[in-house]
Amino acid sequence: MPSASASRKSQEKPREIMDAAEDYAKERYGISSMIQSQEKPDRVLVRVRDLTIQKADEVVWVRARVHTSRAKGKQCFLVLRQQQFNVQALVAVGDHASKQMVKFAANINKESIVDVEGVVRKVNQKIGSCTQQDVELHVQKLDDAVRPEAEGEEEGRATVNQDTRLDNRVIDLRTSTSQAVFRLQSGICHLFRETLINKGFVEIQTPKIISAASEGGANVFTVSYFKNNAYLAQSPQLYKQMCICADFEKVFSIGPVFRAEDSNTHRHLTEFVGLDIEMAFNYHYHEVMEEIADTMVQIFKGLQERFQTEIQTVNKQFPCEPFKFLEPTLRLEYCEALAMLREAGVEMGDEDDLSTPNEKLLGHLVKEKYDTDFYILDKYPLAVRPFYTMPDPRNPKQSNSYDMFMRGEEILSGAQRIHDPQLLTERALHHGIDLEKIKAYIDSFRFGAPPHAGGGIGLERVTMLFLGLHNVRQTSMFPRDPKRLTP
Amino acid sequence: MPSASASRKSQEKPREIMDAAEDYAKERYGISSMIQSQEKPDRVLVRVRDLTIQKADEVVWVRARVHTSRAKGKQCFLVLRQQQFNVQALVAVGDHASKQMVKFAANINKESIVDVEGVVRKVNQKIGSCTQQDVELHVQKLDDAVRPEAEGEEEGRATVNQDTRLDNRVIDLRTSTSQAVFRLQSGICHLFRETLINKGFVEIQTPKIISAASEGGANVFTVSYFKNNAYLAQSPQLYKQMCICADFEKVFSIGPVFRAEDSNTHRHLTEFVGLDIEMAFNYHYHEVMEEIADTMVQIFKGLQERFQTEIQTVNKQFPCEPFKFLEPTLRLEYCEALAMLREAGVEMGDEDDLSTPNEKLLGHLVKEKYDTDFYILDKYPLAVRPFYTMPDPRNPKQSNSYDMFMRGEEILSGAQRIHDPQLLTERALHHGIDLEKIKAYIDSFRFGAPPHAGGGIGLERVTMLFLGLHNVRQTSMFPRDPKRLTP
Numbered sequence: 001m002p003s004a005s006a007s008r009k010s011q012e013k014p015r016e017i018m019d020a021a022e023d024y025a026k027e028r029y030g031i032s033s034m035i036q037s038q039e040k041p042d043r044v045l046v047r048v049r050d051l052t053i054q055k056a057d058e059v060v061w062v063r064a065r066v067h068t069s070r071a072k073g074k075q076c077f078l079v080l081r082q083q084q085f086n087v088q089a090l091v092a093v094g095d096h097a098s099k100q101m102v103k104f105a106a107n108i109n110k111e112s113i114v115d116v117e118g119v120v121r122k123v124n125q126k127i128g129s130c131t132q133q134d135v136e137l138h139v140q141k142l143d144d145a146v147r148p149e150a151e152g153e154e155e156g157r158a159t160v161n162q163d164t165r166l167d168n169r170v171i172d173l174r175t176s177t178s179q180a181v182f183r184l185q186s187g188i189c190h191l192f193r194e195t196l197i198n199k200g201f202v203e204i205q206t207p208k209i210i211s212a213a214s215e216g217g218a219n220v221f222t223v224s225y226f227k228n229n230a231y232l233a234q235s236p237q238l239y240k241q242m243c244i245c246a247d248f249e250k251v252f253s254i255g256p257v258f259r260a261e262d263s264n265t266h267r268h269l270t271e272f273v274g275l276d277i278e279m280a281f282n283y284h285y286h287e288v289m290e291e292i293a294d295t296m297v298q299i300f301k302g303l304q305e306r307f308q309t310e311i312q313t314v315n316k317q318f319p320c321e322p323f324k325f326l327e328p329t330l331r332l333e334y335c336e337a338l339a340m341l342r343e344a345g346v347e348m349g350d351e352d353d354l355s356t357p358n359e360k361l362l363g364h365l366v367k368e369k370y371d372t373d374f375y376i377l378d379k380y381p382l383a384v385r386p387f388y389t390m391p392d393p394r395n396p397k398q399s400n401s402y403d404m405f406m407r408g409e410e411i412l413s414g415a416q417r418i419h420d421p422q423l424l425t426e427r428a429l430h431h432g433i434d435l436e437k438i439k440a441y442i443d444s445f446r447f448g449a450p451p452h453a454g455g456g457i458g459l460e461r462v463t464m465l466f467l468g469l470h471n472v473r474q475t476s477m478f479p480r481d482p483k484r485l486t487p
Numbered sequence: 488m489p490s491a492s493a494s495r496k497s498q499e500k501p502r503e504i505m506d507a508a509e510d511y512a513k514e515r516y517g518i519s520s521m522i523q524s525q526e527k528p529d530r531v532l533v534r535v536r537d538l539t540i541q542k543a544d545e546v547v548w549v550r551a552r553v554h555t556s557r558a559k560g561k562q563c564f565l566v567l568r569q570q571q572f573n574v575q576a577l578v579a580v581g582d583h584a585s586k587q588m589v590k591f592a593a594n595i596n597k598e599s600i601v602d603v604e605g606v607v608r609k610v611n612q613k614i615g616s617c618t619q620q621d622v623e624l625h626v627q628k629l630d631d632a633v634r635p636e637a638e639g640e641e642e643g644r645a646t647v648n649q650d651t652r653l654d655n656r657v658i659d660l661r662t663s664t665s666q667a668v669f670r671l672q673s674g675i676c677h678l679f680r681e682t683l684i685n686k687g688f689v690e691i692q693t694p695k696i697i698s699a700a701s702e703g704g705a706n707v708f709t710v711s712y713f714k715n716n717a718y719l720a721q722s723p724q725l726y727k728q729m730c731i732c733a734d735f736e737k738v739f740s741i742g743p744v745f746r747a748e749d750s751n752t753h754r755h756l757t758e759f760v761g762l763d764i765e766m767a768f769n770y771h772y773h774e775v776m777e778e779i780a781d782t783m784v785q786i787f788k789g790l791q792e793r794f795q796t797e798i799q800t801v802n803k804q805f806p807c808e809p810f811k812f813l814e815p816t817l818r819l820e821y822c823e824a825l826a827m828l829r830e831a832g833v834e835m836g837d838e839d840d841l842s843t844p845n846e847k848l849l850g851h852l853v854k855e856k857y858d859t860d861f862y863i864l865d866k867y868p869l870a871v872r873p874f875y876t877m878p879d880p881r882n883p884k885q886s887n888s889y890d891m892f893m894r895g896e897e898i899l900s901g902a903q904r905i906h907d908p909q910l911l912t913e914r915a916l917h918h919g920i921d922l923e924k925i926k927a928y929i930d931s932f933r934f935g936a937p938p939h940a941g942g943g944i945g946l947e948r949v950t951m952l953f954l955g956l957h958n959v960r961q962t963s964m965f966p967r968d969p970k971r972l973t974p
Contacts, residue, residue, distance in 0.1 A: 209967055312693070448600055
């Protein structure tokens with residue numbers, strides 16, 4: 001190894017390797033020096049996913065983590081992992097490897113990053129434990145490039161307590177399940193934006209530090225802002241509506257949303273990522289509702305087309321039925337949902353909100369009857385919606401508002417907003433809201449606002465429910481809840 | 488108007504209109520009722536930008552704001568505005584309009600949203616004051632759809648104090664300059680992501696509420712987190728590096744960044760949008776630096792290809808030379824820049840940082856010599872960079888770090904990061920940093936981290952400098968600084 005002699009870590013070499021006299025392979029393995037951008041070698045590193053029979057008998061260099069190692073007599077088998085992909089590597093005493101080199105390989109810590117030169121060889125029997133089943137790598141050179149100080153565990157499918165996983169998130173994120181979950185989540189964001197930009201939407205950036213708590217100030221985090229107090233935005237709603245008042249017509253944003261809610265459930269976080277949409281419409285809020293539903297459908301289709309590998313990887317650990325949806329999206333009115341629930345024995349008043357168990361039950365009933373995991377519930381009772389929700393012009397107990405559900409759980413809440421400052425004031429008073437506290441909000445409609453509607457989607461919930469996972473902490477890289485603020 | 492009689496605002500109609508006996512056009516104008524999603528009419532609304540000679544002699548419906556109105560005898564000229572586009576409309580006494588209807592048109596408040604039916608007519612002389620220069624709209628029906636309570640001013644190119652603009656941001660954002668600035672900014676985000684996703688990067692979402700202030704705790708906002716204190720993240724750096732340790736290899740994020748810095752300059756905000764990149768490399772950090780520079784070049788090219796209308800709209804109010812760049816990007820080493828500055832008469836030590844005026848001057852010198860508005864300054868003195876910056880293996884006074892500049896102002900700061908916990912500890916101690924406070928940061932490298940580099944870009948600065956604007960508040964929709972927290 002050119003670099004091994006200069007290594008700042010060379011003193012760590014096992015004693016046996018130092019005894020170089022009888023080791024004919026001593027130039028072929030060792031611990032490489034820290035990469036400090038000293039050189040720009042020509043060496044090409046091949047991706048593990050590209051190690052297929054097309055590459056049989058080629059000599060390649062690969063950089064990957066040591067997933068497992070198993071020595072047996074004159075051989076050492078390594079499984080080399082790169083993100084969701086892994087391949088078997090063999091170090092065997094022979095022309096290229098000495099007894100000492102096999103021992104060196106067997107002693108490499110799991111989770112070390114190694115640089116390996118080897119010949120790709122077709123195997124006679126498929127290697128069931130690896131993603132690259134048709135080949136293995138016959139190692140000729142082996143560098144331990146980055147050694148972990150602590151030995152990490154790639155937990156695979158073992159049952160590990162969720163808090164332990166989250167405490168050691170860097171290692172937990174290396175598992176193929178996590179790699180797949182967060183690649184798919186990146187895909188959701190990409191598909192959301194791609195669809196909306198094609199529909200003529202403009203992406204906006206809204207402030208997270210705000211001067212007044214909207215909606216009365218419950219569940220809001222306080223920030224020290226120089227000599228004053230400020231708050232963390234519970235949603236970009238006011239700002240996206242201001243963009244509508246400012247004639248942007250169709251806007252979306254992706255950003256953090258903060259809720260100081262002391263809820264310790266499988267689906268609540270204190271900080272999550274909101275995918276928000278707001279849009280001016282011509283005559284009816286269904287124009288907007290249908291655009292949002294179509295955006296969700298484009299996301300589902302895109303995920304099933306472009307992320308099958310990721311879906312299957314997650315399904316191996318968390319088996320789940322493929323996500324089903326209809327085109328166009330099923331729309332039920334609230335009163336229809338009530339009728340279905342009552343037929344199933346639930347007792348509910350016309351203006352009662354849905355409890356979480358009833359939402360779940362409704363999801364099952366809808367799935368049975370319509371064979372879809374995604375639907376819109378339209379025309380919620382006015383009484384259970386925020387003050388800025390437009391009342392239904394035909395039925396004063398209903399509103400122009402809707403939720404959307406995936407596998408029986410709410411992922412989006414939306415509505416036509418009141419764009420008339422006079423009616424907005426009336427409704428705020430009806431809700432007993434202090435007008436002083438929402439003055440800026442109401443004032444932004446005084447310069448002429450077009451009719452508009454919108455909605456907010458929780459990214460982590462969409463990821464969780466699309467994949468059929470059971471806890472939103474599995475789909476937040478570094479989750480925040482009332483009890484967790486690290487890592 | 489079918490809706491006018493039912494209007495909840497019908498009592499507001501001018502007295503003259505009520506005297507219907509002699510008004511033969513009374514069904515053709517009025518104040519429409521609030522759109523509460525009562526109906527779904529078939530009427531198609533045509534976009535102002537689509538009113539061209541191709542549509543000559545067609546009858547169209549348009550919804551737009553009244554930008555200006557000017558009555559003269561039996562005629563009233565309206566300029567109707569939609570985002571960046573506007574068209575002249577004419578209401579003239581004749582078959583379709585009565586004297587009363589012209590008077591009604593003349594009395595509509597500026598910034599009202601109107602629904603207009605009219606015939607598109609080719610004009611003999613170009614209308615220089617409108618974007619749609621070849622046609623005007625001969626109005627047949629006119630609905631005042633949304634009336635502002637206060638009369639807003641679309642300031643156009645008038646000189647208005649910046650604070651006044653920001654205080655009335657909703658109206659200021661309606662100007663064609665603002666519409667163009669924020670459409671272009673949306674384009675920057677889109678091009679950034681499009682380029683990186685094509686390069687195989689994964690988008691990540693990192694938490695903004697963190698448990699410990701990184702880098703020693705200066706300039707950080709404190710948040711009350713249930714019974715404890717937490718902080719707002721000053722950058723996603725720790726988290727994107729953790730993603731590299733977790734084998735995501737190439738990650739990016741777009742999100743808010745918070746700096747509790749009491750700086751009241753043209754280029755500082757307390758909350759801005761960070762475009763962040765982090766990437767594992769094979770042998771040399773230039774692999775990453777070149778990917779970042781190429782990403783910037785793809786953004787510049789995409790803007791010049793897809794956003795010419797927006798660039799020209801902004802240039803009308805703020806004239807500016809087109810942005811120039813080279814392919815591949817010019818890279819200068821810090822010592823070369825020092826030589827250029829010294830030749831220009833600046834006195835600086837080898838390990839001094841660049842002051843803002845010297846950065847500007849260097850920008851001019853580079854533009855003169857190389858004809859580029861964008862370049863990389865590589866190999867900064869180690870002494871002026873953060874503790875986690877990798878030292879240069881050849882020269883202990885230099886580091887593997889770089890800034891990137893647009894029109895002489897810094898828009899990106901980046902470096903190879905130290906991935907070895909032992910060296911990281913040494914460097915932190917050298918900087919006098921309390922190891923206890925950065926324990927979590929150092930610990931995340933203990934399970935084996937690949938060599939990596941990255942950088943962070945300020946979105947508002949890129950928008951400002953690409954367009955040659957002079958204040959970052961012009962490119963933040965709702966800017967936050969030590970003195971401004973509203974709207």
